[in-house]
Amino acid sequence: MKKVRTRYAPSPTGHLHIGNARSALFTYLYAKHFDGDFIIRIEDTDTLRNVEGGEESQLTYLKWLGLEWQEAPDIGGNFGPYRQLERLDIYQKYANELLERGLAYKEYREDSDKFAIRFKVPENVTYSFNDIVRGTLKFESKEIEDWIIMKDNGIPTYNFAVVIDDHLMEISHVLRGEEHITNTPKQIMVYNAFNWDVPTFGHMTIIVNEERKKLSKRDTDVIQFISEYEQIGYLPEAMFNFIALLGWSPGGEEEILSKDEIIKLFDPTRLSKSPAMFDKNKLAYINSRYIKMLTNEELALKTKPFLLNANIEIKSDEWLLNLVGLFKDRMHFIGEIVQLYKNFFREDFVLTDESINILKEYNSLELLETFKQNIYNLEDFTDETKISEVIKETGKAVNTKGKALFMPTRIAATGEISGPSLPNTIVLLGKEKVLKRIDETINNLRGAL
Ligand code: GLU
Numbered sequence: 001m002k003k004v005r006t007r008y009a010p011s012p013t014g015h016l017h018i019g020n021a022r023s024a025l026f027t028y029l030y031a032k033h034f035d036g037d038f039i040i041r042i043e044d045t046d047t048l049r050n051v052e053g054g055e056e057s058q059l060t061y062l063k064w065l066g067l068e069w070q071e072a073p074d075i076g077g078n079f080g081p082y083r084q085l086e087r088l089d090i091y092q093k094y095a096n097e098l099l100e101r102g103l104a105y106k107e108y109r110e111d112s113d114k115f116a117i118r119f120k121v122p123e124n125v126t127y128s129f130n131d132i133v134r135g136t137l138k139f140e141s142k143e144i145e146d147w148i149i150m151k152d153n154g155i156p157t158y159n160f161a162v163v164i165d166d167h168l169m170e171i172s173h174v175l176r177g178e179e180h181i182t183n184t185p186k187q188i189m190v191y192n193a194f195n196w197d198v199p200t201f202g203h204m205t206i207i208v209n210e211e212r213k214k215l216s217k218r219d220t221d222v223i224q225f226i227s228e229y230e231q232i233g234y235l236p237e238a239m240f241n242f243i244a245l246l247g248w249s250p251g252g253e254e255e256i257l258s259k260d261e262i263i264k265l266f267d268p269t270r271l272s273k274s275p276a277m278f279d280k281n282k283l284a285y286i287n288s289r290y291i292k293m294l295t296n297e298e299l300a301l302k303t304k305p306f307l308l309n310a311n312i313e314i315k316s317d318e319w320l321l322n323l324v325g326l327f328k329d330r331m332h333f334i335g336e337i338v339q340l341y342k343n344f345f346r347e348d349f350v351l352t353d354e355s356i357n358i359l360k361e362y363n364s365l366e367l368l369e370t371f372k373q374n375i376y377n378l379e380d381f382t383d384e385t386k387i388s389e390v391i392k393e394t395g396k397a398v399n400t401k402g403k404a405l406f407m408p409t410r411i412a413a414t415g416e417i418s419g420p421s422l423p424n425t426i427v428l429l430g431k432e433k434v435l436k437r438i439d440e441t442i443n444n445l446r447g448a449l
Contacts, residue, residue, distance in 0.1 A: 004036025006173050008062075009162065011043045012054030016061040016226045018243070018278070019177065019207055019215070025243050026204060026271070027175045028067045033266040036172070040072035041165060042083040045155050055083075061226040066240050066259050071169075079169040084161050091156040094164050094194070095149055103193050109152055117150040119160070119189070127185035132175070132202030133271045139185035147186060159183050163190040166199055175202045202268065204247050208275045215278050222280060233306060233334025234283075238290040242283045247276035256289050284332040291331050299324045303337045310338040322428050326420040344414075345429065349437050351444050355411045359445050364408035367398045368445070371409055372438040381431045384423035391423070412441040 008024040010016075016024075031038040040059070044050050059074055071077025081087055095117050098104035106115040125141040149160035156164075162183075166174060181203045191198045207215045209222060223229060229239055240259055249272070250257060250265045257265065291299065300320045307314055314320050327340045351359075359368075371394045380386055395405040410422050413434050419425065426434055 002172055003170075004031055004034040004172050005039060005170050006031040006036060006175065007039040007041050007166070007169065007171050009041045009043045009165075009176075010055075010058050011046060011049065012051065012058060013046075013049045014051055014054055015057050017217070018224050018226065018246075020058070021061070021065060021226050021239075022207065022243050022246050022276075023176055023204065024062055024067060025065065025240065026248070028069075029244065029263060029266040030173055030175055030202075030268060032263045037070040038067070039077070039079070039169060039171070040069050040082065041169065042073055043158065043161070045084045045158065045161055047085075047155070057227070061230070064230060064236050065226065065243075066236055084156075084165065087161075087165070088154060088156075090168070091150065091161055091164055092154065095156070095160070098149070098193060101193075104149060105146075107148075112152075114152040116148050116152045118146045119149045119186075119193075121146050121189065125189070127188045129184060129188060129198065129201055131181075132173075132200060132268050133204060133273060134181075137181065137184070139182075141185075141189070144185060144189075149190075159186045160190060163187045163196075167191070167194070167196045171199050173200045173202065175204065178203045178205055202271065205272060205275045207246060207278050209278055210280075212275070212277070214275075222278060231335075233302065233336070234287050235290045235334075238283075238287040241290075242286045245282075246278065247272045256286065288332045291334070292328060294328075296321050296325045296328070299328060299334075302334045306335045306337055307341070310341075312338065312341055319428070322424055326424055326428065329420065344425075345433070349415055349440050351411065351415055351441060355415065355417060356444060356448050358417065359408055359411060359441070360448065362400075362404045362408055364404075365442065365445055365449075367394065367400055367405070367408055368412055368438060368442050370394050370397050371412065372435065372442070375426075375431065375434055375438065378431070382427060384421070384427050387423035387426045412438045 006027045008027045010020055010024070028038045030036070040062070042055050044055070055073065059072065069075070071079060071082065073082040076082070095104065098119065099106065099117060102120075104117050104119050107118050108115045121141050121144050123141060126138055127141065128136060128138040131137050147159065148157050150156050184201055188198055209215050209219050215222065215224070217224060226239065230236075237259065241255075241257055241262070244257070244262045245255060248266075248270055250262070251267070251270060294302070300317070303324055304314065304320070323341070324337070327337060330340060331337060371391075374390045374394050378386060378390055391405065391409055394409070395401045406422065407417060410419065411417060413422065413426050413429065415437070429437075
């Protein structure tokens with residue numbers, strides 16, 4: 001069998017968008033699953049739309065997502081060059097051949113000796129191809145007008161260049177977005193004109209937002225550029241996992257899958273025929289699962305830049321480990337640590353009615369007074385086992401245990417009725433803050449009695 005070779009062919013018009021990332025990722029999966037090569041080619045012939053740094057940014061974020069390639073403009077390869085503007089003489093040669101064979105013709109600009117080249121669309125031909133995602137698709141040549149393959153500035157149009165390149169680069173499978181379906185018959189007629197094998201095509205469905213409308217760059221409530229996800233602390237492994245589920249399903253129940261597992265499980269017949277919904281809660285959930293898989297040390301390292309950037313003082317390595325240990329289960333993205341930190345250490349300590357009612361229900365006044373005294377007496381405030389003892393002793397002194405002990409002490413220290421380990425929380429808050437909060441809780445409770 002012929003070697004599988006796939007390509008992702010971005011136009012360097014901006015940062016890597018979630019839609020492009022998906023095309024790239026499935027193209028990559030296809031190659032890797034079938035032991036093939038994955039190639040990147042830059043389609044920069046639409047020169048007005050190219051932006052500076054566009055190519056670099058695309059490659060940077062594909063790499064960040066975990067894609068590796070065998071050939072691309074940054075590493076070269078046997079089928080280069082890999083930027084279309086560096087291949088103009090190649091397109092010219094093939095366009096000339098079509099002119100000579102009468103399969104294309106010149107179209108002069110008015111009052112000028114400059115000309116574009118148009119492809120002569122054959123009459124009465126049915127172009128049909130078997131799309132990996134959609135099955136057989138058919139187009140009639142009479143629906144297509146003669147179209148420009150070379151502009152009068154010597155730059156080819158997309159539909160021409162893409163065929164020359166895919167053929168010369170020995171691309172076996174082309175996966176791309178559904179907006180390219182109607183381009184495919186034009187491309188097939190060029191393959192036919194040169195008597196070249198046509199690759200296998202697969203056109204992935206659109207991505208829709210939660211209102212089931214096509215995801216658009218104007219949907220401001222959906223973050224759409226991979227760089228933005230990196231900036232707020234999404235993990236590349238989670239992004240890879242999530243994007244792989246945009247229009248494909250692994251079949252089994254488990255959706256949290258590593259890159260290697262996905263490569264192994266990948267099955268092009270499971271590419272979805274209906275639009276892929278971009279569910280941002282699902283993305284946040286998947287990311288939270290990957291955060292939980294990190295060790296506290298790894299997570300601490302990742303949170304550091306976010307904390308420093310928010311001018312939060314990292315008191316010690318141990319302090320940071322304790323902090324991330326407490327919040328690990330609540331984080332959806334690494335940058336969320338800043339908000340969690342701020343809520344946790346907030347100065348405007350407030351008790352909800354629900355909390356006050358619980359304190360009343362358990363008759364907590366005496367308990368809290370004792371708790372405050374015991375906390376005040378504790379000298380070593382770094383060891384959570386000491387805090388545990390203080391809580392127990394407090395309970396013993398007022399003859400209280402279980403919920404009646406743990407709920408009021410938690411409310412007094414944190415204002416909340418549930419949360420991570422209380423002794424750890426208290427160590428992290430520090431003596432001064434905890435005392436102040438117990439005091440405020442007692443005042444609040446007195447006022448409510
Ligand atoms: N440069 C085209 C795009 O960005 C590539 C289409 C294709 O894969 O053929 O949409």
